[in-house]
Amino acid sequence: MVGRAGSWLYRPVTVLQHDELRPLMFSIAYRMLGSVAEAEDIVQDAFLRMYKSELDGTAIDSPDAFATTITTRLAIDALRSARVRREHYVGQWLPEPLITSDDEPARRVETDETISTAFLVLLETLAPVERAVFLLREVFGYGYDEIAGIVEKSESNCRQILARAKRAIAERRPRFEADRQHQAELAKSFLTAANEGNMEALHQLLADDVVFVGDGGGNAPALEHPVGGPVQVARFFIGLLKQSARVGMRIEPVEANGQPALRVFSPRDEVLGVLTFGVADGQIHTMHSVINPEKLTHLGQVGDLGALLSQPS
Known part of the structure; x- marks a missing residue:
């Protein structure tokens, strides 16, 4: 995933691929948190960390994987804090609306059932790591070996976490019309x-x-x-x-x-x-x-x- 500056694997990330990576990072952060503002903060923080890593001499050979790892770990930490606040939320909690008909590159996401309001509400029933494993596997298609490295669990543990999350989702999965x-x-x-x-x-x-x-x-x-x-x-x-x-x-x-x-x-x-x-x-x-x-x-x-x-x- 990373190499030293000067390696043939080295590809500068922070300038050349900023616009390419942002939609992926925002898609992960928003699905994790259900908050546009918090997702934008996480994406910004993740880019700063990537930039600092490069300044420290770390070369990134797989920008997508590096960005996904940082974004997911930051989102897990943010969600743990957010869940405490949401326990004391006044009335019904719903995710912040994301206007997907607006052509705004910074918030562009692939629109499927997992971005719907009802599904984001359902994801709130999962623990932060469960939510991350479920999204990385079921939405973004990462392999268990990649997910294990991102959430810092073993592959077998990730498989168990996903199975548990899928059972919880299946019980209350909202109906969804694709047309x-x-x-x-x-x-x-x-x-x-x-x-x-x-x-x-x-x-x-x-x-x-x-x-x-x-x-x-x-x-x-x-x-x-x-x-x-x-x-x-x-x-x-x-x-x-x-x-x-x-x-x-x-x-x-x-x-x-x-x-x-x-x-x-x-x-x-x-x-x-x-x-x-x-x-x-x-x-x-x-x-x-x-x-x-x-x-x-x-x-x-x-x-x-x-x-x-x-x-x-």
Whole structure:
């Protein structure tokens, strides 16, 4: 993985391959942490460590492997700290939304089910090393020998860790529809029906086990508990649209975490929230709404949703 400067294996990393390595590093860090801000910090820290290694005379013969190792180890440490904070999180915890329809190289990721909001929530049930082993093997396709070196475990131990993680994931793995165009069309139909107050159409679009989860983190008015069932979710969402219209919010269809989503703005074009739709079998099964302002700062200027909703009619 590494060699001494002057070796025929030596290839400078920090300048020539910075842009090439960043998407891989961000993809690992974001899937590990579910936080855009923390993932960006880890990527920056990893590059600084790689640069320092080169200054110290260490030549890197496999930049991808070196970057993956540093990024994963930093993410494991960060996740251990984050899990302590999340135990005391106010309300439901959801990952920070990643707008995957925006062409932003620094945050470009391969969009599959493992980037979806529901799957990132499920990954929270794994211990940090379990999460790393699962992602490195199942998502990024690393061999057990490589993973063992990254997480500093034996190959046999990594196999056991992966088996345990896969059992935990299999029990609650969310359904996922791969046809992104169909997902977007279904979400559009749902928004149209909700604007029209068409309960019959909404009931057909929502799965019987549909759930609406909100994340305000104690910093914005959000649900204390998820809302479940097609009738309850439909009525709740129609109510949200009426409130939005009353105070002049603007709703923009986007793609977030590889799923159809809505980005909500204030009348002054401040970001207020992102809502993602989880689609499978031709119906909406999950709706995840992030309105915690601390989780939206990477999307631009954030507005005060509570103050906006408290305005008199």
